[in-house]
Amino acid sequence: MGRIGFSCLFPASWHFSLSPQALPRLLIPSLRQLLFISLVLCLIGLFYMLLIAMKTHTSWTGEENPFHRHLARVTDLDETDTSNPNLNYGLVVDCGSSGSRVFVYCWPRHNGNPRELLDIRQMRDQNRKPVVMKIKPGIAELAKTPEKASDYIDPLLSFAAKHVPKHKHQETPLYILCTAGMRILPESQQEAILEDLRTDIPVHFNFLFSDSHVEVISGKQEGVYAWIGINYVLGRFNHEHKDGEAVVEVHVPGSDQQEALMRKRTAGVLDMGGVSTQIAYEVPNTVSFASPQQEEVAKNLLAEFNLGCDAHVTDHVYRVYVSTFLGFGGNAARQRYEESLIRNTAARNKLLGEHVGETVESPLLDPCLPSDLQDEIGPPTQRLHLRGTGDFDECRQILQPFLNRTNDTQTSLSGIYQPAIDYSNSQFYGFSEFYYCMEDVLRMGGDYNASKYAQAAKGYCATQWKTLKERFDSGLYASHADFHRLKYQCFKSAWTYEVLHTGFSFPTTYKNLKTALLVYDKEVQWTLGAILYRTRFLPLRDIPQESLKGAHSHWRHNFSFVNNHYLFLVCFFIVLLSIILYLLRLRRIHRRVAQRYTPSSVPWLEEGLGSPSLPVDL
Template identity: 80%
Template sequence: MGRISFSCLFPAAWHFSLPSQILPRLLPPSFRQLLFVGLLLFLLGTLYLLLVTGKLPASWITKENHFHSHMARVTDVDATDATNPDLNYGLVVDCGSSGSRMYVYCWPSHNGNPRKLLDIRQMRDQNRKSVVMKIKPGISKMAQTPEKASDYIYPLLSFAAEHIPKNKHIETPLYILCTAGMRILPESQQEAILEDLRTDIPVHFNFLFSDSHVEVISGKQEGVYAWIGINFVLGKFNHAHNGDAVVEVNVPGSDQQEALVRKRTAGVLDMGGVSTQIAFEVPKTVSFASPQQEEMAKNLLAEFNLGCDAHQTDHVYRVYVSTFLGFGGNAARQRYEDNLIKNTTTRNKLLGQHVGEMAESPVLDPCLPADLQDQIGTPEQKLHVLGTGDFDRCRHKLHSFLNHTSETQTSLNGIFQPAIDYNNSQFYGFSEFYYCTEDVLRMGGDYNASKYTQAAKSYCATQWKTLRERFDSGLYASHADLHRLQYQCFKSAWMYEVLHSGFSFPTDYKNLKTVFLVYDKEVQWTLGAILFRTRFLPLRDIQQESLKGVHSHWRHSFSFVNNHYLFLVCIFIVLLSIILYMLRLRRIHRRAAQRCSPSFVPWLEEGLGSPTLPINL
């Protein structure tokens, strides 16, 4: 194809070649190329604007990252940073039989994942001590003066108010939960005390508090809360398996056919002075031996969703909880002694004997250490006993106090108990389960029935004089006292019978740990209570974050779009400058062409061909 040279029109430095067919209809080459660059910049700028404003909204920055950027880690051992605006607080008052305790909890903003629970921990002061306050006596002592209930609890609330930032009071939930001491009061007295609290507390404190936040909870509720608290601390509600044991669960109330596989939770055994309690998850649907048993089970099985989303089944649990009054270590000993006095007195009357009436003719007791002399009963009906330290005989005598029946799926007192998969389960034993194994026998931790019975037999058979010498030498746990030493034999046998004969744990069961602390801290049922009662708070956090996200996205988009429109305006200004500059060049070129060939300008302007132009091949 031929090329046309503009050697006359342009200087040597501006020498271009173009197709001859289209040259007459185009602008000068320098103008054309600069205009092409400008248009390219314009298109790139427009494309960039569309991509950023149309395809990269603020929602692409995930809520998870947004939450974590503002979240402050709440640790178990460090002092709580009360100046952190992202921390939330909650209060639980445990109104027990002997006293009341205020527990202060805190947690960072929820991470935005509705499948996760709040990360609730106990608040710690500047000395890293848990923020807890105790007062005595129990609130049930206000039964005759219920109008003083709010005065009674005032010091606890003042204590909490001092530790929580004032601007956080209005959003800090307060729960006052009463247990065993209040349960034994008549309902009218209970209500009078609760009503005084409901009326007066909002007058003096600005906590998030409503009528439903103060109540007398049942033993079943208390057991569920304890189960929740322990499993939360153990990390059992984090369903990432991480190599941990799992279990197949038929989720209560769910229509799904396949079982949900999630992390196995831990069961709880707790033996206090008065009562014994067991709580564990029932992963499979329960079958009943009779309609009566099914009716009984309704009061023992708790089905609940611990998560914030009622439509999610990740945290739906079916938990069996049963509390046995009179089956605690001290109460069992009292029943045993009452029975011993009754039987001895009856036998003495029938046979005309005086066994136990004098120290010289004591009643033999296999549940006390060998040669230990003791007195039981009241001053009016006192009995002298002498220990023989026979662990196996003691167990045999205690077996009848379990009130066990032959009916299937029953435990202590003939109470219904669902089957436990002992091959895939784990239990933690607290209170007397720990004291019996650790204080004297020094075997706390992983429970081994065979080693435990050997140690208990040896202790029971040891002469009391020797045991005292060991005690005086400091060979037992520092908090073990003479009372523990004296009744260790009885309580060892009682714990063994409750565990293996009452709850039917196999003697070769390997997954029981007797503990006082979980991860070096004491776990109270109040932790489970606040976890359960604040379970819907994450929804509030998620909704607030969504609203803030929309608002921030609008502001972000507005400023972002304006900034980039400014960028486009700059491009237009640059292009306009180029066009004006090129028009100026065109006028200069036109004058130069006129000087070179007068007849060339009409050809250039009208687009007509010229046969007289030289052609370069």
């Protein structure tokens, strides 16, 4: 047999030649090389499996995939960047009693995790101002001319259309939601206004708008939306919690799972306006009822809903209690109180033959007005003259009957059902009058302390009216505090105190109430909660179906994972093992062949391997 030359493959200094018997020794790797090759291939396989596991683990457990993290949040800059193709938009028109406002919201593409919500923010213009517009009066003023409803709302939608990129209009959902002003109209008048909007808006605007996108919402819905909005801004729907963060044990409504979930504690909401007072908070545990009648009432006050995009995933299932009390707002309560004074004083004067309150010289003493304040109430035929005595504690006692409390268990104002609150592990935010009453004059907004608040209110009530006016003229109170606030601060201080501690039964030692105007320096509207809830299914278009299937069933997820990935890994190692065994077999064959030849019978073998320039391992 001849020799094989390799001079064309190596430099001149490496010139050598091999016989056919020497060639297998060069081609067959050593054991060390085999182990190295095997290790590299194993690492490649494990790296592939790690990538797959990270992706699958994200969709299964709800943990954020770091590769999608850049799609999960809206930055401050993105809120103004209408050229960003990843931004989506949504519109909510709040048709209130005094006027209507349109809010423009934006959010990036969903990150593909079915356990995460959309990152919705209020859109801002180039000057960093929220994109919002308000018109007056309220839409309920069109009760007799419902055909003008679409013309009434046209300026709001035209304003929004200028801020949303035109090519995005057809995929931008529009919701027109009417509140208290429309609720008091007869149903026929409500429907006439709504029908005009349903008919004309699609003709003039290309937004994503259907008949169900315009409606009169209930007070319960409005309260739930407000609760959602506040907790969303507070980050309470992100269930990843750090050590030391407040958590709560939740028994998910309608879930078959026996074990309770541990997730971030949500915040309750207290809101007192001029006319009504509202309370909303999560009820984490299954509730019991004292009677079938109470259970029937509770059904109208408890809202159970899923904020997530997948009905099978219970991470964002909540049970929230919401109750609105008409006539229990600060101004409405004062009006009821004054009507009671007029009625009771007239009856007493008639019975005793007295003339108390009929003249300035014989005023009726009112402990709920600042000391020595002179006031007149009632129509001309029933005019009643008052003079304040500024007694905070007496005022509180007088106001307690106006709460309409009963002796029934688990009830609050007017005997309305109220599920138990775990005061030891809860948090509440107080808005509107709860904040104004504590901040405008008393300058105590923020963390609430009942004893300090009562002491400050008592001091204000007892201060002479002349002194209070001097302080007001000197600018010692909040800039938006007006003369009306000054007059009725004593009454409202006592009223909010009683509503909180007697009506809602908050302990006077409760330390976890924060009164606020803004949350994280942002005014939180119920419209934010509305669009978050109504767009909750939009992430479905960005979530792979495999992720949703995996979220539905742990067993199906495991089965899919084994078939798609573990099976691949098994096949990979079988092939790798076959290659190694084949190479080892070649090595053994080579050794047997080499043993058949002695150095004397194959001198050309020594000659072929004799080159010191290219050592060969055995």
